[in-house]
Structures are given as C-alpha cells and as structure tokens.
Amino acid sequence: MASPAPIPDPSATTDGPTTGTADSRGAGTLRGRLTIPVLAFGGTLMAVMQTVVVPLLPDLPRLTGASPGTVSWMVTATLLSGAVLTPVLGRAGDMYGKRRVLLAALALMTAGSVTCALTSDIRVLIAARALQGAASAVVPLSISILRDELPPERRGSAVALMSSTVGIGAALGLPAAALIVQYANWHVMFWVTATLGASGVALIRWAVPESPVRSPGRFDITGALGLAAGLICLLLGVSQGGQWGWGSGRITGLFLAAAVTLGLWCRQQLRARLPLVDLRLVSRPKVGLSHVAALLTGFAFYANTLVTAQLVQAPRATGYGLGLTIVQTGLCLLPGGIIMLLFSPLSARISAARGPRVTLAVGAGVIAAGYAVRIADSRQLWMIMVGAAVVATGTTLAYSALPSLILHAVPADQTASANGVNVLMRTIGQAVSSAAVAAVLVRHTSPVGGIPVPTLHGYLMAFAIAGVVALAASAVALTIPGDTPSDGTRRARGRTRSARGGAMKGA
Numbered sequence: 001m002a003s004p005a006p007i008p009d010p011s012a013t014t015d016g017p018t019t020g021t022a023d024s025r026g027a028g029t030l031r032g033r034l035t036i037p038v039l040a041f042g043g044t045l046m047a048v049m050q051t052v053v054v055p056l057l058p059d060l061p062r063l064t065g066a067s068p069g070t071v072s073w074m075v076t077a078t079l080l081s082g083a084v085l086t087p088v089l090g091r092a093g094d095m096y097g098k099r100r101v102l103l104a105a106l107a108l109m110t111a112g113s114v115t116c117a118l119t120s121d122i123r124v125l126i127a128a129r130a131l132q133g134a135a136s137a138v139v140p141l142s143i144s145i146l147r148d149e150l151p152p153e154r155r156g157s158a159v160a161l162m163s164s165t166v167g168i169g170a171a172l173g174l175p176a177a178a179l180i181v182q183y184a185n186w187h188v189m190f191w192v193t194a195t196l197g198a199s200g201v202a203l204i205r206w207a208v209p210e211s212p213v214r215s216p217g218r219f220d221i222t223g224a225l226g227l228a229a230g231l232i233c234l235l236l237g238v239s240q241g242g243q244w245g246w247g248s249g250r251i252t253g254l255f256l257a258a259a260v261t262l263g264l265w266c267r268q269q270l271r272a273r274l275p276l277v278d279l280r281l282v283s284r285p286k287v288g289l290s291h292v293a294a295l296l297t298g299f300a301f302y303a304n305t306l307v308t309a310q311l312v313q314a315p316r317a318t319g320y321g322l323g324l325t326i327v328q329t330g331l332c333l334l335p336g337g338i339i340m341l342l343f344s345p346l347s348a349r350i351s352a353a354r355g356p357r358v359t360l361a362v363g364a365g366v367i368a369a370g371y372a373v374r375i376a377d378s379r380q381l382w383m384i385m386v387g388a389a390v391v392a393t394g395t396t397l398a399y400s401a402l403p404s405l406i407l408h409a410v411p412a413d414q415t416a417s418a419n420g421v422n423v424l425m426r427t428i429g430q431a432v433s434s435a436a437v438a439a440v441l442v443r444h445t446s447p448v449g450g451i452p453v454p455t456l457h458g459y460l461m462a463f464a465i466a467g468v469v470a471l472a473a474s475a476v477a478l479t480i481p482g483d484t485p486s487d488g489t490r491r492a493r494g495r496t497r498s499a500r501g502g503a504m505k506g507a
Contacts, residue, residue: 034207035207035209036150036158036161038204038208039145040142041200041203042102043142043165043166043169044165044169045106045109045169046135046138046165047166047167047168047169047173048169048176048177048193048196049078049109049113049173049193050078050170051169051170052174052176052177053074053129054075054174054177054326056074056177056181056189057074057075059181060074063186064121064122065122069243070122070126073129074122074126074129075129077126077133078130078132079133079235079239080130080133080231080232081130081131081132081133081136082133082134082135082136082137082427083133083136083235083424084228084231084232085105085133085134085136085137086140086420086423086424087227087276087417088224088276089101089141090140090418090421091224091276091420093141093144093416094413094416094417095214095216095219096214097210097214098141098145098148098211098416099145099208099211101137101141102137102138102141102145102204105134105138106135106138106197106200106201108134108135109197110193111128112128112130112132113132113191113193113197114190115127115128116128117187117188117194136423136427139162139163140419140420140422140423141419143162143163143403144419145211146158146159146162147415148211148212148412149209156352157344159400159404159407160344160345160347160348160351160400160404161345163396163399163402163403164344164347164396164400166399167301167340167395167396167399168337168340168341169337170305170337171333171340174309174330174333175327175330175334176330177189177330178330180192181326182327213412213413214413215413219276220269220272220274220276222268222272223269223275224276226261226262226264226265227265227277229257229261229265230258230261230262230265231262233257233261234258234262235428238431239434239435242435242438242442246439266279276417278418281410282421284409286480286481289476289479289480290402290409291425293360293398293402293476293477294402294422294425294426295432296429296472296473297363297395297398297399297402297426297429297470297473298425298426298427298428298429298433299433299436299466300364300367300429300466301367301395301398301399302430303436303437303462303463303466304336304388304466306433306434306462307374307459307462307466308332308333310441310459311378311384312324312328312329312332312381312384314453315448315449317448317449319456320378320456320459322381332384332385333388335388335389335392339396340392343393343397344400346396346397347396347397347400350362350397351404356401356404356405357477357478359397359400359404360397360398360474361475362397363395363397363398363400364398365394365470365471366394367390367394367395367398367470367473368394368467368468368474369390369394370388370393370394371387371463371464372467374387374391374460374463375467378459378463394470402422405480406418406419407419433466436462436465440458440461440465441459442454443458444457444458444461445458
C-alpha cells in the first residue's frame, strides 16, 4: 500500500511555486535555456539606457539651444519617472502578469529612444526620457519571473546575475555612448538603444513564459497617485536642492509636501483592502530592514561612479587630476562591470552557504574597504581602478543578496511589488548620494585657471562619507532576523527527500 503524500511545509509558501517551474515547462528546450540570459539582457539594456545620456550633457545646451539647468532634466526626468513607476509596475505585474508588464516597460523605453532619435527639441527630449524611466521596473519584474519559473537550486545564481546587470549595463553604456557621440551624430546613440530595445521585446516574447502566479484584485489607483505625488516632491527636492538652494522656499515646500503627502498615503494604504504597497508586510523586520539596507547600499555604491568620473577628468593643473576624456573615463569604469558579471556566481554561493543577509553584510563591508583604498591613494590611475574595482565587487555581493532577502520574506504573489519597493529604496539612496556628493564638492573647491574646481580633500571626504554609509549598511544587514542558510533550498530538498521516501515505500 502506498504511503500518504507528505504534508507540505506551510513556511515554504514564501519560496514561490515548486511545481510548474521552468524545468517542467521546457527548460531543456532552446527557449528554456535562454530565459535567464534574455532577462539579463533586458536588465543590462535598462542600465545602458540610464547612462547613455551622460556623455551628451556637456554638449546638449549647444545642440538643443537650452540652458544647462534645463538640460539636466534629461537625467532628472528619468530618475523621477523610474522611482514612481517601479513600485507601480511591480504591483501591476503581480496582478496582471509579470511578463506582460515587463514587455510594456521595455516597449515604453524603446518608444522613448525613438522619440529622442527624431527630435532636438529639449521639451520633447525630456518627456521622452521620462517615458524611458519605465524601464527601471525591468529588474524587479525579471527577478520575480525567475522566482516563479526556476527551482530553488537554480534561483540564487540567476537572481544574482539579474541584480548584477545594473552595474554591468552602466559600465558598458558610458564608454559605448561616448564613442558614438565622439564619432557619429548624437541621434545615432538613441537609434542604437531603440534597436536594442526592440530586440529585447522580441526576445522576451519568444523566450520568457508568463508567470502563473497572480494576485487578483482591483488596482489601487488612489495609492498609485498618492505615491507618485509624494515621491516626485521628495526626489525633486533632493535632486534640485544644490541648484535651487537647500534653504530656499521651493525646496522647503517640496519636502513639506512630500512629508504630508506620503503620510496621508501611508494612512490610505493601511486602510485599503488591496493596497498598492502592503505596509504591514514592510513593517516586518526582515522586509523593512532589507529596504533600509538597500537605501544605504544605493548611497554607498553610487558615490563611487560619481566621484571617480569627476576625479579622473579633473585637469592635471589641480595636482591630482588625470585630465582623461569621457571615453577614457568610461574605460576606467569598465572593469567594474566585468567584475560584477564574474562575481555574481560567488554571491549566490555565499548566500547558499551562509544566507543572503551574510552576503549583504560582507558586500557592504567590501564596499567600505574599497573606499579605504580610495582614501589611501587617489592620485595614481592604477590605484583608482583598484579601489573602484573593490567597490564594484562589494556592490555585486550586496545587490545580489538584496532580492534574495525579499524573495525569502514575502508571499509569492507579492514578489514583483516588494522587489519594486526595494529597487525604489536603492534609487532614493542614489539620489541622496548624488546630492550629498555635490554638496561636499561644492563646499571644497579652489580656483584653477580662474575656474572653481573641487579639491582632493573634497573627493576624499566624499569617499569617507560613502564608506561610513557602507559600514552602516553592513550593520543593518546583520540585524535582519531569521535568515538561515538557504532556507528555501533546504525546504525544497526536504520535500524532494520526503517525496522520494514515499515513492520507495509505495514501491
């Protein structure tokens, strides 16, 4: 007589479905084998989209006839729309299908690239860049698809690779865009990203299955509008504080409006039957502390890119600058992207052995060590590249661990929205980092050739601040409770052993 089927472990519900995964739906086919690289291509493309405009910024006032302040909105618009749309599209993915929303996000990014390629009107360019911000939701949506489609033993390395695409794409995008701008018409750059975006849409339609995990219900439009208003006020104040003056009436009003709006939004979310963001879930220490760690890690990581790019391009007359071109600067940052690609499997192995919170703590500690190297020597190019590479290594470990923490802590039908909030916290951290670095460098300048240029002391102070924030992220990671090594993997193995035992008895 066959033994009864083993009783499922209720705690395993947070690890997503264990049946109907990609292995049982064609992982051995060409499409199944390409699911992970195709999603990784989409994540890399998203990061490339965010960075390609950077080499253009110095020339855009001449090319468009707009002021430098107006041109800066080509970056700010993408930041604001990405911050707003990431949690919104994440929730929509949980409700209506992650693949469907992922395709929509990439299609909006592609449409924005085509629009940028066809115009030189700064108003249209800014609107198109805001449209491209929808691509910020690609990574959390892809991570959620991987959770739903892959068995636990393959999930860790795939999520780590997906997280690393943010750094890989940024490292590839800057030198590639600089080369295009230097040797071709600047509109060509947007035609290239449009072509890549269309290719990404086609590949995802072909290779990526729709996730079967849904969270049915009515979309919280009120919550989405409230979150959008609050985030726009907050991030606009953070990003424009240096230009408008931190004590100005506009900045003060924006921060007050953000506080009031987000306070009312939290109240509405707690009362809503189907909220956009489940704040009760966020209040769990394992989820909430993961979001805090994401904010701090985003701050620490972003300072490396910002400061390195300015430091190596500083004039040689400063006594520390190397006077590199934007192409050379991009090539200096390229090793960091390669490191993120190579070290993502290591992150998955550490998480499997020790748990993702340990990986996060170690990664943040490595980031702090990288800034210690930068403080020790930021005059020689090889030392600058070593320090930046160490920071990139730590970022790989930390960014790969963050989604794993979220996946272990939330129900399967809320993974996209929860990861969207986690990415949002990284975005806020990066915005605050940009503002903090700018404030430090503006405060520490000296004239070179009649032009105020940041001093080496200012750069070193920015490194020190980022290093302290990285140590704080490591400390927060160690306070995240209850993450034993590879909980989901061990439970899955336990279920497999139970099933095999039952089958043997039945035989």
